[in-house]
Amino acid sequence: MIVPILDGLLTFTKAPITWILLLLNVFLFSQNYHLAQDCHSQFQVWYEDTDFLYTQGQVYSQFKSQRDLANFKDMKTLGRIAFRDELFLQQALKTPWSGDQIALKEWKQNLSEYLVLRDYYPPVTLGISEKYKDFFAHISYQFYHESFYHLIGNLLLILIIGAYLEQRTSGLTVFTVYLLGGGLAALIHSSLGGLSAAPLIGASGSLCALLGFLLITEFKTKTRLFYILLPMKGYMGFILIPTVYWVVWLFVIEDIAGWLAQSPLISTGVAHSIHLLGFGFGALLGWIYLRLIENKFVLPRKMTFAYKTSKLQKI
């Protein structure tokens, strides 16, 4: 395992803007936690109801064949895919479908309940989806996480990367990259038709924008990472690697691979395209920063932390 550690976890006084961004994330998460959990547990019932999924798959198959699209045979998978199609969800209750009328009656009742509950579900109201894609959604989606682990994972990295950048640039820069990078990534993603009924949430896009910014502004700077090969002395510690190597190796390649492997029909739960767009916009903002701002306001670059030797050779 290898993780970027850079300057470590800095305190509020050293990186106030990064901490404010983190606290906003925590605030939104905690405020909506119970409602999200209640809705989620009810959704799980539908997602695991094989009869419901099978019927939805059959209906969706009819919906798709009207548009000369693929004719799937695995109805339960198709039923899951249907949850992502906003147009289908809008028309599902109004259209008379042929087939098993008993199953259809039950399915329509469940689906109508699902659609009502969906409008109260925080990831839908705060996230960005085909139904909710206004200006507010482009901002709010960057601050909301559904699960605790999603939140912790993102916040730890934001704290490490954001605080590092805030030390070297300014709080305003971090704030701008976070908001603009994540917002523009979502805007391009939605204008390219990448949105579905399933909401996009999380600070991953903004985190990737910060990483893209770091990649450009600290391209060859050797930054500190923590590695653990074996949990024993000599096989764990810090290593200095140029930023470009580890950002590309640990983050960009994985997202490109994920994006290439992702079928437009099925969500893996990770929006790789948003990540890649985030990297792109972060890098662009980094380039703008270097060209326009840093030339005017030269900031001191202090590399104050000391590195310890390790068994690993320095690159």
Next chain:
Amino acid sequence: MYAYRKIANDESQGNQFGLASPADRIAAGILDCSVLIPLVQLVQSPIRRWIFESVLFDNGAQISTYRVINLILFVAIFVIYYSLMIYWRGQTLGKYFLKIQVISYHGKISLAASFLRSFSLFTQFIFLAYPFLALWTHPLRRPIHDRLADTLVVSSNSQEGLSKVTHSFKLRLAFAFVFLLFISVGFFSKPKSDLREELDFLIAEECASFKEKTLNEMVELFLVKKIDSNCLEAKGKESIWLNEDSVLAHFAVALAAGNNSQKSDQYLTESCPKEEEYPDEMCLFIDWLFQPSLGTVDDPGSVLSLAHREGTFDFIKILVSAHLRMDRRYLEMEPLLKQISKKSALKTLHLKLSFHSLLGQNKISEAYWLMKSSRLVNEDDLLLFLNFELEKEGSHRRDLLSLVETFFPQLNESIYGRGLASEDADSEIIQEVYYKIKEGL
């Protein structure tokens, strides 16, 4: 002559080579994985997408195929990387960073030896990595892959730098916590969905073997307990959605619903709506299920007449036969049983019902021979019939008891010990005999 002997001798004479420690070798492997996995994912991604979509489109591919191909691809990339790197430099990236090297007694490692070493290295995981124990047990730390390729892993400055690395205890604790947190999340969150997928997959696989069967054949197989209700329900629902033989399909789903009587009734009611005229024989049969009166063979509107017709579904004959048995109309069972006897799949059911029919008609000797000649009719069937007789007022009890005596001479005392006075006495004897047979005499 093996390479390690020479090197061992050299080492004893002060050779500069030292054996690489097991920890170094494992750490090098982990580092190789960390370096390679993003690249492997990148190479795999278009193939993964293609395979995944082929699974979705159900082009014959199954989830297991997808997993196997992914695994093969994963191993192949690693084997190629290891082979080329060991052949080229004697080191992979991980080994380079850990300053260890693969050497061969024969000088430069050949490409074939390098490939053999790499391939056998990965195949050891089939044996749960058990052969790697040789890293600790073999005097020269040579697991199978090293011995096959006649190689040895050495370190020129094995201990250098190790002792210099120090880390604060708090930092190690913090990272160990984060590490364990993510491991535990992965550990507790994955199996549930995997298990559900596996279960769905197993059901689908089991039902797939009956894919070619027609719906009425599926119903018959379900009645003789050769298929699961899930398979019948799936087939029935598929037929409903495809608008194929709607009445039979609704009946199949109702039958598969089993104990869920509400669902079962819904599907039966839906199959033949009352407002429409259905001359269909299936509707006649379904009406009979709601009002089970068999009627007579001569009445063309009766279900018994329907069952006796040539071409009527065999499962109707089976169900009507079973009902005739309940009504103790054994004589009328025979022609129906003859018709279903033609199907090998229904052989067991046919024999069992025939056995009951013969006993019911007082054809004890024929029943005896049927039981003797066929392994498919056994003591359990006799017990079933005894139980059936206990519940109903029977007229063939004495003959039945004589059959029991033929099979179980040791029950003579129970049957004849107290004499055969009345029907009530027979009931007591049957009860006693029944429990004795049930409890293994």
